[in-house]
Amino acid sequence: MEADKLKVAVLHSLKWVVAGKVLTQVFRWVMTFWVIRLLTPEDYGLVAMADVLLSFLMLIVGALFSPAIVQSKHIDNLTLSRLFGGVLLVHSSVFLLQYFSADLVASYYNADAVADILKVNAWCFLILAFNVIPQALLTRQMQFKKISIISALSNITAAVTTLLMALNDYGYWSIVIGEVLSITLKTILVIAVNPVLLFPRFDLSAASEYLKFGGIVVVHGIIFYIFTHVDVFIAGRYLSAAEVGLFALSLQFALMPQKKLLPLLKQIAFPAFSKIQDNTSKLAWYVEKVQRLSFTLTIPIFWGLASVVDLAIPIILGEKWIDAIYPCIIILFMMPLRFSDELFFPALKSQRKVGHLIVNTLIATTALTISLLLLVGYGALGLALAWLVSFPCVYTINVTRNCNALNVSLKAVGVCLIKPIVCGGVMVATIFSMKLVIGNVSICNMFLQIGIGALTYVLTSFLFNRKSLKELIFLFKR
Structure with a gap:
């Protein structure tokens, strides 16, 4: 009975996630592509370099408190008040850290504009301090309808503002x-929808258990952050802002489907897996199903996009981004494995196997860093090749470890991969065969290839x- 209730809750949540994304992402993508056409590779390079520190600190504050609140079976108002006190202390400290280290970071990249960007972005941490607990409680209650609506409103408003500023030549400030603006509006709406009246208490002794779990999650988050940002960190030191911008655009274009879908799937999966954390057989069954559906869904999306990106980039983004085509293709073909790897995270966290995740991420970070240092001299293409060389090997090691840790059949996960690869290979071969017959760059040709590829x-x-x-x-008819 509990399993049926959980299934209904997950499907209901997934509907609202998908609905929210369908309603907002088409609009946001149009806005994003329009902005990219207006800005330059240098603009994107500067933002990407500043984002290395910003994302690092965002990851720390995001992982320290929220996962502990969501994962906990029982939590009271006194503990929440103490956690709120901790949130205020941590967010204020992080604000000061980013603001006063901005000039040092800019000197590392030899780009003064990076300091200005970081000093403005630092204020986001003070705003987010009032978002953490009401947002975590909404997630804990699986109130994804409200979360989706809030996300849609804030994202659309931010997208329109960004476009208007880009049209008025504000460059990277757009x-x-x-x-x-997106973070500010999201915080206001979360508080309006789920007002949590708490007075901060700066005594964390009773909340130590929650912070201990959150602290372990932070350690994993830091290592995972290094793994996902080491490419730009190394590139920013050795390459020009324009070259960094080309790679950042390639990565953004390739990651766009994952960035929009995966965080919300993990947002649903973590509380869902936490509710069945004591039923290891059912958890293993869900993990296998998630992986099977993941490959079936992501291979056509990422490989299909890789097959038409030679048309999509010049048509959608403009001729100045032509050099991003090959790095983007390389990254896209690797993305289904990365998507699959990250879908193990919620199940492992629900079992409090964060130490296991830390080892996985250390393996991945080491392999990627070595590949990047060897190939960074080849510019944006070399950075993409570093991912292609290192990640399949890392995935093979980590998926074996994950299956052992969760009592999941490695053979079953391997079978999940074979059939979608065959179907995806036929799709890619069909699209590239069409290119030999119809080679001109046009919108009609792009949509024709997309349609034929999807049908295949x-x-x-x-x-x-x-x-x-x-x-x-x-799943989508339910």
């Missing part, structure tokens, strides 16, 4: 101010991967 994948999946295809269709 992105910076848009992000600050669905038909081959119907023949070779029918079970997973039916599961996906059933």
Whole structure:
């Protein structure tokens, strides 16, 4: 009975996640692509370099308190008040740290504009301090309808503001101010929807258990952050802002589907897995199903986009971004593995196996750093090749460790990968065969290739991967 209730809650939450994304992402993508056409590779390079520190600190404050609140079976107002006191102390400290280290970071990159960006972005931490607890409680209660609506309103407002500023020649400030506005509006709306009246208490002794779990999550978050940002950190030192911008754009374009979908799926999966954390057999069953559906869904998305990105980038973003095509293709072909790897995180965290995640991420970070240092001299293309060389090896090691830790069949996960790869390979071959016949760059040609590719994948999946295809269709019909 509890399992049925959980299934209904997960499906209901997923509906609101998908609905919120469908309503906002088409609009946001149009706005984003329009902004990219207006800005330069240098603009994106400066924002990407500043984002290395900002994202690092955001990850720390985001992982310290929220996961502990969501994962906890019982939590009272006194503990929440003490946690709120901790939130205020941590966020204020991080604000001061970023503000006063901005000049030092700028000197590392030899780019004064980076300091200005960081000093403005630093104010986000003070704003977010009032978002943490009401947002975590909404997530804990699986109130994803409210979360989706809030996210949609704030994201759309920020996207419009960013575009208007870009049209008025504000350059990289368009992105910076848009992000600050998004965080501010999201905080205001979360408080309005879920007002939590707490007076901060600066005694964390009773909340130490929650902070201990959050602290371990932070350690993993720091290492994972290094893993996901070491490329720009190394590139910013050895390459020009324009070259960093080309790679950052390639990465942003390739990660766009993942950045919009994966965080929300993990947001749903973590509280869902936490509710069945004591039922290891059911948790393993869900993990296998999630991986099966992940490959069935992500291979056509990422490989399909890789097959048409040679048309999409010049048409959507403009000729000045042509050099981003090959790095983007390389990253896109690797993305289904990265998506699959991160989908193990919620299940492992629900079992408090954060130490296991730390080891996984250390393996990945070491392999990627070595590859980057060897290939950074080849510019944006070399950075993309570093990912392609290192990550498949890392994935093989980590998925084996994950399956052992969760009592999941490694063979079952391997089978999940084979059929979508076959169907995706047929799709890619079909699209590239079309390019030999119709090679001109045009919108009609791009949509024709997308349509034929999608049809090819669905038909081959119907023949070779029918079970997973039916599961996906059933999931979105519920």
